Amino acid sequence: MTYNSFLKRLFIVLKTKWLLNLIKGRVFSFASFDMINNLYKIESNLTTIIDVGANKGQFQKAANYFYPSANIYSFEPIPELFEGLVKVSNNNITNYNFALGNEKGELDFQKNKYFHISSFLDISKKNTDYPKNDVEIIKVQIRTLDDMHEELNIHGKTLLKLDVQGFEVEALKGAVNTLKKIDYIIVESNFEELYKNQPSYTELNAFLNLHNFEMRTMLDFNMGKDGNYIEADFLYKKR
Template sequence: MNLNWTLYRLLSLFSDKSSYSQLLRYKHISVSSFLILRKLHALVPELKTIVDVGANQGQFCIAARHRFPQAAIHSYEPVPDTFKVLSSNVGKAGNIQLNQLALGHEEGVIPFHQNKYSHVSSILKVSSENDQSKYNIGVEKVIEVPISTLDRQFNHQKSQGPVLLKLDVQGYEKSVLEGGPEFVKQVDFILIEMPFVQLYENQLSFTEINDYLNSIGFTLRQPMDFNLGKGNQIIEMDALYQRTPGQ
């Protein structure tokens, strides 16, 4: 990542003493998560339910707990090694429920590509066209992980709103949404990572994901953060979608 971009993000964090103190307090917590949550809180001051799909080591859910202390947070991470780190980082926080599961459009078990750099591990295989750093550190192993659906997990129960669904599942976002048509009806906001280049095999493009979100009743509210790749190219964007009025 470009050094100037990294320094800019760190300096912007220094202006928020509360976020900075929280960042220093926890290991493995990303600057990106705190910056996104700061923007999110300014746009959406209250959330009562947060579903964190692709929790990794807890970067997002810990920052979310700081910004939305009254929210019930449900975090999903399927990789056993990463889940152990997530559990250690979260500790005994009463409002974060951890689930060692992948989410998608099916129930059962599914092959999962565990990368040495855990942030890019995915159900999908890294594309042969992907020459970005970190993605090609190498697959440590292909493992089988349990997979469920949003509708099965929430069993058609009413969640207290406003509800945020956060998706960071490395190209598997549409499958997660397809597995929760009933639950998605309760969702007010979707925070989703969207690609501008082909990072994984069979990964949908930005346009395809945007069109799909529009079709299920969500409209782009605001870009939240960007991930820079080779040559300072923007390769991914975290975007906030809001339920379209009347949908």
């Protein structure tokens, strides 16, 4: 763990109830708990949460703690992670073992040994922060959120969370009609070229502005080996 990572985690422990929950036997991801804690201060009443790129369920678990009555729909294409995701779910959570993109079909997906950096995109040669080995190519089914919206009970205040390692704009392009029902979006964006052909923050921001969303605040960030910000999670709110 880097010195900056240690300070970040210490800051989260001091400013949130993360440690109190740990004492009570509730273990949460540092980043997800802090992110949802910050969101809750802005919006305490969410009815629907769509978690795209759910990983092992870190965000899902924290979201279910802060919003216990919300319907949560989680999407995770990696089979090993999906199995763990199902284990931490309860009755108000529905999980899907496929990815969301701009069109229905199947694509090669780079499953990294470090699951959290797996992506449809190649890791950039300019990227010095992510390991480039131990990659397995798997086939992943893709659907669009617009294609699925009738299957999802989207109602009330709704959050869409996207953490799909450079594929965020593609997922949003497949959700332009569903975005009309969305009130908040949490989306990860990169400041450095972590993946080949990844959209820039400027492109992502322009797309969301075009669809009537404005950046509200930054909820979380990651720093690289040189101490620079390499990526961050932003909260967007519908105008």
